[in-house]
Amino acid sequence: MSLIREVQAVLVKTAAVALFLAVWEALPRLGWVDRSFVPPFSEVAAYLWRSLIGGDLSRHLAVSLGRSGLGFGLALLVALPLGFVLGWFPAFERFVDPLLQVFRQTSAFALFPLFILFLGIGEKSKVAIIFYGAQWPLLLNTISGVKNVDPLLVKSARSMGLGRFALFRKVILPAALPQVFTGLRLAATLAILIIVAAESLGASSGLGYVLTNAQYNFDLPRMYAAIVLLALVGLATNFILVTLENRLTGWKPQAVRF
Amino acid sequence: MTARLAARHSVFSSIPGGLIAESESGPTARSVEPGSAVEAVGEAAAQEASLRPVKIRARNIRKAFEVGSAGGAVPALEGVDLDIRSGEFLALVGPSGCGKSTFLDIVAGLSRADSGSLDIEGRPVQGPGLDRGVVFQGYALFPWRTVLENVEFGLEAQGLPKGRRREIAREHIRLVGLEAFEERHPHQLSGGMRQRVAIARALAHDPEILLMDEPFGALDAQTRERLQLEMLKIKQKTAKTVLFVTHSIEEAVLLSDRVAVMTSRPGTIKTIVDISLGGDRGSDPEFRTQAAFVALRHRVWEALHDEVDKALSKEYSR
Numbered sequence: 166m167s168l169i170r171e172v173q174a175v176l177v178k179t180a181a182v183a184l185f186l187a188v189w190e191a192l193p194r195l196g197w198v199d200r201s202f203v204p205p206f207s208e209v210a211a212y213l214w215r216s217l218i219g220g221d222l223s224r225h226l227a228v229s230l231g232r233s234g235l236g237f238g239l240a241l242l243v244a245l246p247l248g249f250v251l252g253w254f255p256a257f258e259r260f261v262d263p264l265l266q267v268f269r270q271t272s273a274f275a276l277f278p279l280f281i282l283f284l285g286i287g288e289k290s291k292v293a294i295i296f297y298g299a300q301w302p303l304l305l306n307t308i309s310g311v312k313n314v315d316p317l318l319v320k321s322a323r324s325m326g327l328g329r330f331a332l333f334r335k336v337i338l339p340a341a342l343p344q345v346f347t348g349l350r351l352a353a354t355l356a357i358l359i360i361v362a363a364e365s366l367g368a369s370s371g372l373g374y375v376l377t378n379a380q381y382n383f384d385l386p387r388m389y390a391a392i393v394l395l396a397l398v399g400l401a402t403n404f405i406l407v408t409l410e411n412r413l414t415g416w417k418p419q420a421v422r423f
Numbered sequence: 424m425t426a427r428l429a430a431r432h433s434v435f436s437s438i439p440g441g442l443i444a445e446s447e448s449g450p451t452a453r454s455v456e457p458g459s460a461v462e463a464v465g466e467a468a469a470q471e472a473s474l475r476p477v478k479i480r481a482r483n484i485r486k487a488f489e490v491g492s493a494g495g496a497v498p499a500l501e502g503v504d505l506d507i508r509s510g511e512f513l514a515l516v517g518p519s520g521c522g523k524s525t526f527l528d529i530v531a532g533l534s535r536a537d538s539g540s541l542d543i544e545g546r547p548v549q550g551p552g553l554d555r556g557v558v559f560q561g562y563a564l565f566p567w568r569t570v571l572e573n574v575e576f577g578l579e580a581q582g583l584p585k586g587r588r589r590e591i592a593r594e595h596i597r598l599v600g601l602e603a604f605e606e607r608h609p610h611q612l613s614g615g616m617r618q619r620v621a622i623a624r625a626l627a628h629d630p631e632i633l634l635m636d637e638p639f640g641a642l643d644a645q646t647r648e649r650l651q652l653e654m655l656k657i658k659q660k661t662a663k664t665v666l667f668v669t670h671s672i673e674e675a676v677l678l679s680d681r682v683a684v685m686t687s688r689p690g691t692i693k694t695i696v697d698i699s700l701g702g703d704r705g706s707d708p709e710f711r712t713q714a715a716f717v718a719l720r721h722r723v724w725e726a727l728h729d730e731v732d733k734a735l736s737k738e739y740s741r
Contacts, residue, residue: 321563324531324551325577325628335579339567416567416608 204386213390222375226394229364229371232288233356236295240352243296244303245345251304252311252341253333269305273298273359277366291363298359299352306348310341343417346410353402361395372398478632478664479507479530484539486525487689499525501689503539509631512658512665514675516727517685518734523668526690527636530666531557543632553581556625560637562617564609570596570620571605577628595623598657615646619653626661633663640670647674654678655704672727676720677704677711684726687734694726 189206192198216222251258273294280297284290314337322336364373372391379388484503487496499522507513515523528534529541532551541548543555556577564573574592583591596602599619609617618638625633639647651674658665658678669675675682682696698719704710 315563317559317561317563318565320533321557321559322576324533324555324557325580326550326552327580331580335576336565339565342567414567416569417610 201385204389209386209389209393212386213393216387216390217394222372222390222394225370225372225375225391226398229360229373230398232291232363232371233295233360236292236359237299237353237356239292239296240300240303240356241349244300244348244352245307248304248307248345248348249311249333249337249341252308253337255312258308258312265304269301274362277363281367286367291360291368294363295356295359299356302351302355303345303348306344306351307341310344310348311337313344314340343410343414346406346414350403350406350410353406354399357395357399357402475508475510477506478509478511478544479505479666480540480542480545481505481526481530482540482542484526484529484536484541486522486529486534486537498689500529500536500691502691503685505683505692507664507666509664510662511681512667512679514667514669514679514682515685516669516672516675516682516723517690518687518727518731519670520688520734521685521730522688522690523685524636527557527634527666527668530632531555531634533557553577553628554630555632555634556628556630558618558621558625558633558635558638560640562609562614562621564617564620564624566609569606569608570601570612573609573620574624574627576624581628592623592627595627596620598626598660599623599653613646614642615650618642618650622654622657626657626663631664633665635665635667637668637670639674651677672720672723673711676700676716676723682723684723685730687730687737693730696723696726 186206189203191205193200193203193205213222217226251261276297277290277294280290280293284293318336318340319332322332327335360371361373361376364371365377368374372395376388376391376395379385379391481503484500485498486500487498489495490497503522503526505513505526515526517523525534529536530543530548532548532555565576568576571589571592574595575588578588578591593602593605596605599622601616601619601623604612604616609620612620618641622638625635639650642650655678665679667675667678672682676698679698682698684693684696685691686693696719700715700719710716
């Protein structure tokens with residue numbers, strides 16, 4: 166009984182995606198769209214598999230993941246502590262908030278020339294732009310997570326004689342965690358979005374480079390393979406973060422993995 | 424000052440001055456053997472109660488709140504004088520906005536009076552502490568903690584080792600009848616169950632004073648009645664000093680030894696009604712219909728309803 170239910174659940178979850186892939190496969194094969202513009206999904210998948218196992222896509226994937234991961238990691242290191250401090254000291258937050266808003270509304274890509282000017286065209290500027298883009302959702306969600314902790318919980322904890330530090334550790338931190346995770350997931354998504362753009366602007370490796378390069382050379386299976394791979398990276402990242410989130414905030418109704 | 428007080432609250436006039444002095448002399452005077460509240464029924468009990476030392480003493484408490492940026496301050500409390508005796512269950516009733524909850528917060532040490540003095544066992548209150556347990560209307564349970572972990576919260580603050588914490592927490596969860604729900608999280612519980620957890624949590628670190636701020640205000644009528652009866656049992660078992668803020672006159676009369684009625688804002692104590700009711704309040708379902716109960720309920724109602732009218736007319740005249 167429960168097995169049937171589980172199979173059913175999996176079917177429901179995958180049906181739309183399966184349908185989409187089936188259409189992608191069928192249209193070029195039936196000649197309804199030009200194969201040279203849209204190769205069937207199976208050809209793209211075969212190309213992707215080959216170039217991941219034996220070809221160069223795995224190397225480009227590793228390069229992109231390295232840059233994104235580094236930028237994301239730096240964003241974590243800076244934005245998390247800063248967010249908690251700013252949320253905890255509202256007066257300070259009120260002071261810096263206008264400045265934060267100005268920077269936040271400045272597109273990371275608008276600043277990319279500046280990053281290149283100061284950090285060169287190499288790795289540093291790419292990691293820097295990912296760091297810059299990814300830290301905003303992290304910072305702002307952490308701040309509002311801390312600020313929006315139910316005051317009654319704080320009151321209740323204070324009534325039991327908790328000092329500031331214990332209050333922070335035992336109430337503020339766990340109460341803010343769900344929103345911090347929202348920030349984490351947005352930041353991870355952004356890190357992947359930005360790497361594609363950054364690598365197509367000036368790079369000789371990485372999935373963004375593969376994407377633009379394949380387009381210039383009209384190597385469409387390769388271009389589609391890069392797109393599919395980026396989509397898979399996004400899904401995998403989200404899956405990992407949601408699994409972590411559900412483990413750490415298991416007390417509340419669960420977030421959906423896909 | 425004392426004379427004015429005595430004149431206003433006739434109940435104080437029967438207190439021998441020596442006892443007050445004794446209670447001010449320090450913590451040694453506070454001990455009341457546990458269980459004594461169980462026998463505290465009827466006239467004799469009322470007399471016995473008035474012999475107990477004062478636990479909480481509020482004198483001329485004033486508090487105003489800033490309103491907006493206009494700089495105006497609205498007085499919430501204006502000269503509250505109140506003595507709560509050791510082991511006594513005192514209910515505080517008053518029209519909405521009269522400052523009952525503000526007063527409770529001040530006793531809890533969560534906010535400070537603008538002037539006046541608030542002493543617990545003769546020592547001025549400096550801030551919150553584990554000698555007081557607070558139960559809020561909104562439960563205030565930590566959603567990421569299980570029932571057991573919630574009840575352990577105050578014990579952690581006390582620094583007890585884990586095994587001992589578990590043991591004490593389980594004991595108090597049993598007291599409120601939730602032993603089957605120890606591992607649940609608050610969002611999996613009904614309102615009544617959540618409030619029981621909050622009561623267990625407030626009792627677990629064994630405070631001498633229990634402060635309850637409209638604890639049953641958010642519950643439906645049936646649940647509320649159940650919890651009132653359980654509160655009576657807990658009162659008998661634990662013999663805590665209780666300050667119980669409520670909107671419900673019936674609840675106040677049912678549960679307490681004395682009912683203090685507050686005036687409309689700015690709040691002061693208007694009168695105090697002694698609830699010397701015999702019989703077992705918890706187990707007798709007819710208790711609420713007895714003549715003595717009805718008469719006391721009416722007395723409190725009379726004192727209160729003028730103030731409610733005043734509070735309402737103030738509201739409409741704005």
